[in-house]
């Protein structure tokens with residue numbers, strides 16, 4: 515699959531009916547994963563609040579993990595060191611472990627696993643890795659899935675708006691800064707990582723209201739402030755929208771507001787994710803770098819293995 519086909523595959527992934535098989539009681543959920551797989555835990559945490567959810571993109575699990583913990587290991591390759599390390603620790607604590615992976619050591623080590631299709635970049639398999647969690651705990655209905663599919667499909671047919679953003683970034687040598695807000699704080703982080711991995715550029719992120727307590731200072735008077743471009747996600751929360759408006763008013767910065775032309779929360783989530791897929795893909799092409807290439811990350815993993 516070439517990278518554009520990987521992007522276009524996202525809409526098919528949201529139709530996945532995979533679910534976790536849960537026939538036990540649990541008090542908390544710990545989700546371990548790195549990079550393109552790790553983002554699944556933080557996205558899910560913003561959508562589900564019935565029980566504590568702790569996403570981990572690091573070595574080590576919390577000391578509260580025990581036989582009442584649902585421990586979900588997400589690794590596209592199934593060979594990510596930090597995730598495998600955490601699975602061993604979770605086993606020692608008798609946690610209920612479920613893996614979401616395309617194979618690798620993780621599939622061998624965790625009996626209860628969901629196998630997702632290989633043959634694409636981990637970051638392009640976001641739908642395949644996230645849907646089992648949403649299907650199990652959020653249960654989006656047919657209408658929600660259809661509206662998500664349609665939103666993604668229309669972007670796949672025409673992404674000229676995102677291409678124009680890529681040209682704007684390149685033409686002005688901008689450094690992207692992305693500001694999210696709940697339940698899309700982790701989507702702002704996903705944008706950052708897509709800029710990093712697809713376009714091979716630095717990007718930064720934060721979220722409202724927290725950034726009103728720090729980033730607001732350089733917004734007003736940053737050194738080399740003209741070198742940054744600010745993307746801010748439209749919100750459904752009036753207080754957040756008020757903050758966005760007042761922040762612009764007092765700092766003089768004109769944010770690029772990313773509108774979400776859909777109402778369903780799952781459709782919004784995937785729309786925002788896909789928006790950055792296309793900006794970063796186009797930016798890679800303009801810069802003449804391969805959006806698929808993550809060879810430096812792979813080299814590093816090899817050296818450490």
Ligand code: F6R
Nearest residue numbers: 549550551589590591594636637
């Ligand atoms: C994303 C990517 C990386 C990996 C990360 C973890 O496309 O290449 O961010 O997701 O290195 O590897 P996996 O996902 O195989 O556990």
